[in-house]
Amino acid sequence: MTVRHSEVLALALRVLTVVYLAFLVLLIWNFLPFGDDIAFHLQRLDALSQEFRLGVDLSDFPFRVYTTTLDGYGYGSPLFYGDIFLYPFALLSSLGVSVYTAYRLLLIAMLLGSYLSLRLLMREVTSSTKALGFSLGLFYAVLSTTLYGEVVGSCVGRGLVWIFAPLAIAGFYRVIFTDRPCGWVLLAVGAGGTLLAHPLNIVLLLVVLFLMLAVSFRRVNRRAATQILLSAAVAILATLWYTLPMLEQMLSESFFVTSAAVDNGKTILSDFTVPLSGIVLPSQLRTTLLSLMGIDAPQRLYKAGLLIALLALVAFALRWRAGQGRGRGSFCASLVLVAALAVWFQTPLFPHDLLQGVLGVLQFPWRIYVFAELSIALLLAIAYDGPAPQLAGEEAALEPAPRPAGVVLPTVLGCLVLLLAVVFVGLDLRGQIESGVVDGSPLPLSERLPYSSLDVGSGEYVPANVFSTESPYYDPDRGWFYVDAYLADRGCVATASEPSIELEAWRDGRSTYVSYSGAEAGDAVSVPLLMYQGYAAVNAETGETLPVSEGEDGFVEVGVDDASGTIRVWYAGTTIQHVANVVSLLSLVVVAAVCATRCGHGGSVSSMRMG
Structure with missing residues (x-):
């Protein structure tokens, strides 16, 4: 095939990528598809906007507790x-923009951020943004059903991973395989951002990076090792404001997600694997075809089948045999390994039940599939690229002369990717339109996508002591405790260790007040607030600090000494939170200064003295 054919195909793929992305943006803005978690994320955004309306107190910023969520608990x-x-989007909402509009802007920003990060990643491993490899890799990643399902489908945490995981992999590639500067910055930003986006995915990302490092270990010189350690240190320090307070809570309290006695949110991995009988076709397409034949086949998973992934690996293998990409053999080998493991993890052939105790926290096998999509996109980018860009070390000498890229297989692959994206999105939207459009017009968002302060999903981080199998709010058949209904019905009610104590509770801004009378020294008042480390209490009349602990019911418990008085309780944060905030802020200032002086002038961290 001629170079001209390759250029035409590359241009067509880039245009289709932008057109598809524009379609998703218009879809979000004009219809806003729903997903399983959308009510929770709308509630998060609304809760944050209300925190901004209540005012920003630097002693408790970033916000640690949604004050108004769960009816004020x-x-x-x-x-x-x-x-x-x-x-940024919660701030817009606090200034008068509707929560739905702010949420749509969030999803659109996530789409555009993902696109830019994927462009950067593909450019990192290819010779030109006009090359067929760059275009095919970007096309495969952007049109992946995983990106649609996690960004448009309102999996906000995992959607944000599409922005940061590509940066981390790009940084890793730059550090290990090139002499270009500031790879450590990309690696640190990518890893830190992934951690803040979704804690589970930082574990998966680290596993992927360790696999890549192990396969490419022979390429790790002193410069690369220094940059890897520096990026790790920067990522850790910059996110300390988040990780240390989280660990503090986890180690001091028990929550639904950490308690073995609570079933809310717990899943069995093997229940969500792709059946071997349907390993080729996407689940939605397979279910639709079987239903047309009168066969009842419930959709067990939204994930696409593996046909295109397997075909992409074949395309890479054929190009590899032709000599393309051999200069980056260890990197390509690590990508094949990651993709193969991720695909294996989707099937019943993986020993999920044996490893449920270790891997069960992942909840669903498809959490790891984003790394399969990224790995395959990178393999395609390398396979159909021209000369390798700025390779460093011994492998640079082994890079073969560029060969003209064949266009038959990438054309077939591109058509299948496009067909799958259209079918997948079309089937998803068909069901949504049937339920969300009446007489040809979409229902108002408040009716089609309602939410309230009670929408907290499975309540993963509700204190475990709130849970009770004896409660009428516990469903033994489902193994589920309806904490939202329980707290809504309970209302703003305080209780005491002695029934004779008279109590009245009310809320004012971020504070909850309880007036009491008839108490004795040593009595305790249970305040209608879920317990987290960091609550403070004072006597509202004297200013005396009162002891705070967790009650047996999972609520904030305050000890009193006076016979009567008024208690004021609010979330003041912990010492660890305040110290971690300062450390992270200083770290970011130092890193920004280093980037401005070193990376801005093409310098390399290898020239920096490591104390």
């Missing part, structure tokens, strides 16, 4: 989820 979601990326 407060939910410590920000202690466990990195909400920092939601702040």
Whole structure:
């Protein structure tokens, strides 16, 4: 095939990528598809916007508890989820933009951020943004059903991973395989961002990077080792404001997600694997075809089948045999390994049940599939690229002369990727339109996608002591405790260790007040707030500090000595939180200064003295 054919195909793929991305942006703006977690994320955004309306207190910023969530009981979601990326959109909402509009802007920003990160990643391993390899890799990644399912499908945490994981892999490649400067910055930003986006995915990303490092270990020289260690240190210090408070809570309290006695949110990995009988076709397409034949086949998984992934690996193998990409053999080998493991993990052939105790925290096998998509996209980019860009070390000498890229197989692959994306999105939207459009017009978002302060998903980070199998709010058949309904019905009610104590509770801004009378020294008042480390209490009349602990019911418990008085309780944060904030802020200032002086002038961290 001629170079001209290759250029035409590359241009067509780039145009289709942008057109598809524009379609998704218009889809989000004009219809806003729903996903399983959308009510929770709308509630998160609304809760943050209300925190901004209540005012920013630097002694408790970033926000650690949603004050208004769960009808004022407060939910410590920000202690466990990195909400920092939601702040600009929550601030817009606090200034008068509707939560739905702010959320749409968030999803659109995630799409555009993912596109830019994927462009950077593909450019890192290819010779030109006009090369067929760059275009095919970007096309495969952007049109992947995983990107659609996790960004448009309102999996906000995993959607943000599409922005940061590519940066981490690009940084790793730059550090190990090139002499270009500041790879450590990309690696640190990518790893730190992935941690803040979704804690589970940083574990998966680290596993992927360690696999890549192990396969490419012979290429690790002193310069690369220095940059890897530096990036790790920067990522750790910059995210300390989030990780240390999270660990503090985990080690001091028991929550639904950590308690073996609570079933909320717990899943069995093997229940969500792709059946071997359907390993080729996407699950939605397979289910639709079988239903048309009158066969009842419930959709067990939204994940696409493996046909295109396997075909992409074949395309890479054929190009590899032709000599393309041999200069980056260890990197390509690590990508094949990651893709193969991720694909294996989706099938019943993987020993999920044997490893459930270790891997069960992942909840679903498809969490890891983003790394299969990225690995295969990179393999395609390398396979159909021209000369390898700025390779360093011995492998640079082994790079073969560029060969004209054949266009038959990439054309077939591109058509299949496009067909799958159209079918997958089309089938998903068909069901949504059937349920969300009446008389040809979409229902108002408040009716089609309602949410309230009670939408906290499975309540993963509700204190475990709230859970009770004896409660009428516990469903033994499902093994589920309806904490939202329980707290809504309970209301703003305080209780005491002695029934004779008279109590009245109310809320004012971020504070909850309880007036009491008839108490004796040593009595305790249970305040209608879910317990997290960091609550403070004072006597509202004297200013005396009162002891705070967790009650047997999972609520904040305050000890009193006076016979009567008024208690004020609010979330003040912990010493660890305040110290971690300062450390992370100083770290970011130092890194910004280093980047401005070193990377801005093409310098390399290898020239820096390591104390």
